[in-house]
Amino acid sequence: MSTNTETTADHRLHGKLGPVGVVFMVVAAAAPLTVIGGNMPLAMGLGNGAGAPVGFLIAAAVLLVFSVGFVAMTPYVPEAGAFFSYVTLGLGNRPGSGIAAVALIAYTAIQVGIYGYIGWAIGDTVRFYGGPQIPWPAYSFVILAIVALLGYRHIDLSAKVLGVALVLEISVVVVLDLVIVAKPGPAGVTFASFTPGIFTHGALGIAVLFALTGFIGFEATAVFRDEARNPERTIPRATYAAVLLIGGFYAITCWAFVVAIGPDQVTETAQRTLAGDANMLLDTTDANLGRIGRDVVNVLLLTSLFACVLSFHNVIARYQFALARKGLLPNRLATVHSSHGSPAVSSVVQTVTAAVIVGILAALGVDPLVGVFGSMAGVATVGMVLLMLTTSVAVLVYFARHRSDAAGRTWQTRIAPALACAGLLGSLWLVLTNFTLVTGGSAMLSAILAAIPFVGLVGGALLRRS
Structure with a gap:
C-alpha cells in the first residue's frame, strides 16, 4: 500500500456519494441475507413463531421515530461522526467522548463477530462441496486482508463493491419471496402473522430484540457526511430510506417464510435450524428455487457477510478519523490520503485492531459462531441501543436550549x-x-459482556479533560 498521505489539519474527507450510494453502504452493513439466515430463525424459534414479522415492524417503527429527531438535528451538526458529534453538540464534551468510546466498542465488536461468522461460513461451504477442512481463522484473515485493501482506497470503490453485492443479495431474496407467494405452502397466502392472537403468542420481546440486532449500522449515514454530494439533503433521505428499506425487507421476507412453511410448522422448523438439524434459509430456497437457487443463495450469503464487514470497516475508520480531528485520538489518525481521499492511516489502524482481536480469539480456540459471533453481536446490540438512547436525549436537550431552531417543529x-x-x-x-x-x-x-459498553461510556467520559 502506498503511504502517500497529507497531514494538513484542515484537510477533510471528500467524495460524491448521493443518497443511493450512502444507502448501499448502510444497508450492506445491516447484511439483509445474514439477518434472514441467522436472526430470523432466532426470532421465530425463541420468540413468537409465526408472529416474528411484527417484531421487525416494531423495531423499524422505533428506529423510524428515532430518525425524526436525528434528522432534525443533522443540519446543526457541522461534522461527520454520527452519534459522537450529536451527543457532543447536545450534551457536551464529556458525554460525547463517552459515547465515542461506546461507538468504537459496538462497531468493533460486530465487525469481529462477522469475521468469525464469515470464517465459519466459508469453511462450511468448502466442506459441503467436498473441499478440505481448514480452520476458520485462515479464511477470516484472507477476508480481513481484502477488506484492508478496499478500505484503504477511495470510498467510491467500496460503495461500488457493496452496491453490486447488495443488489445481487436483495434480488435473489425478492425472487424467492415472489415464488413463495405464487406457490405458497400448506396454509396458502396467509396473513395470520399480523393478527394479535399470533404475534402476541410466545415472546414478542425476543423477536423485537433480534430484529433490533439486524438494524445495527443503519445510523451510519451521518458518518459519511463529508463524502456526501449534498449532506443537508443526502443524509436525511438516506437515513429514512435505510430504515424503511431494511425494515420492510426483513418484515416481508419473514412473512414470506411463514407462508412457505406454514404458521403451524414455522416455529418447529426454526427450532430445528437452531439445533443444527435444518437450515431454514437454504432448505426453503431449495424447495422453491431448486438446488441451483440454493447454491446461489449460499454464495450470496458469503458476499452478504463480506459486504457487512467492509461497511463496518469504513464506518470505524471514519469514527477514528473524526475523533482524531477532535484531539481524542492521536493526530496521525486524522491523516487523509492525497490520492484516494480516504482516512488511510485510520483504516490501517482499524485493520490491525481487528486482526489482533481475531487472532486472540482464534488462539484461545473460541467457537466462531456462538463464541465469536454470538457474544460480539450481544455487545454490539447493547452498545447500539445505548448510543441511540443517548443521542435522542441529546436532541431533546439541544432543541430545548436553541428554541429558535425548534420553532414550528414540535413533532421533530x-x-x-x-x-x-x-x-x-x-x-x-x-x-x-x-x-x-x-x-x-x-x-x-453475559453480564460481563453486557457491561462493556457501559464501562466504555463512563471511561470515555472520565478520560476527557474538559
Whole structure:
C-alpha cells in the first residue's frame, strides 16, 4: 500500500456519494441475507413463531421515530461522526467522548463477530462441496486482508463493491419471496402473522430484540457526511430510506417464510435450524428455487457477510478519523490520503485492531459462531441501543436550549425524540433481560459482556479533560 498521505489539519474527507450510494453502504452493513439466515430463525424459534414479522415492524417503527429527531438535528451538526458529534453538540464534551468510546466498542465488536461468522461460513461451504477442512481463522484473515485493501482506497470503490453485492443479495431474496407467494405452502397466502392472537403468542420481546440486532449500522449515514454530494439533503433521505428499506425487507421476507412453511410448522422448523438439524434459509430456497437457487443463495450469503464487514470497516475508520480531528485520538489518525481521499492511516489502524482481536480469539480456540459471533453481536446490540438512547436525549436537550431552531417543529424536536427515548428504554430492557439468548453464554459471562459498553461510556467520559 502506498503511504502517500497529507497531514494538513484542515484537510477533510471528500467524495460524491448521493443518497443511493450512502444507502448501499448502510444497508450492506445491516447484511439483509445474514439477518434472514441467522436472526430470523432466532426470532421465530425463541420468540413468537409465526408472529416474528411484527417484531421487525416494531423495531423499524422505533428506529423510524428515532430518525425524526436525528434528522432534525443533522443540519446543526457541522461534522461527520454520527452519534459522537450529536451527543457532543447536545450534551457536551464529556458525554460525547463517552459515547465515542461506546461507538468504537459496538462497531468493533460486530465487525469481529462477522469475521468469525464469515470464517465459519466459508469453511462450511468448502466442506459441503467436498473441499478440505481448514480452520476458520485462515479464511477470516484472507477476508480481513481484502477488506484492508478496499478500505484503504477511495470510498467510491467500496460503495461500488457493496452496491453490486447488495443488489445481487436483495434480488435473489425478492425472487424467492415472489415464488413463495405464487406457490405458497400448506396454509396458502396467509396473513395470520399480523393478527394479535399470533404475534402476541410466545415472546414478542425476543423477536423485537433480534430484529433490533439486524438494524445495527443503519445510523451510519451521518458518518459519511463529508463524502456526501449534498449532506443537508443526502443524509436525511438516506437515513429514512435505510430504515424503511431494511425494515420492510426483513418484515416481508419473514412473512414470506411463514407462508412457505406454514404458521403451524414455522416455529418447529426454526427450532430445528437452531439445533443444527435444518437450515431454514437454504432448505426453503431449495424447495422453491431448486438446488441451483440454493447454491446461489449460499454464495450470496458469503458476499452478504463480506459486504457487512467492509461497511463496518469504513464506518470505524471514519469514527477514528473524526475523533482524531477532535484531539481524542492521536493526530496521525486524522491523516487523509492525497490520492484516494480516504482516512488511510485510520483504516490501517482499524485493520490491525481487528486482526489482533481475531487472532486472540482464534488462539484461545473460541467457537466462531456462538463464541465469536454470538457474544460480539450481544455487545454490539447493547452498545447500539445505548448510543441511540443517548443521542435522542441529546436532541431533546439541544432543541430545548436553541428554541429558535425548534420553532414550528414540535413533532421533530420534542415529541418524536421523547417517544424514541421511551421506545429505546424499552428496547434496552428487552436486550438486557434476554441477553443470554443473544450471547449463548452463561449468566456471568453475559453480564460481563453486557457491561462493556457501559464501562466504555463512563471511561470515555472520565478520560476527557474538559
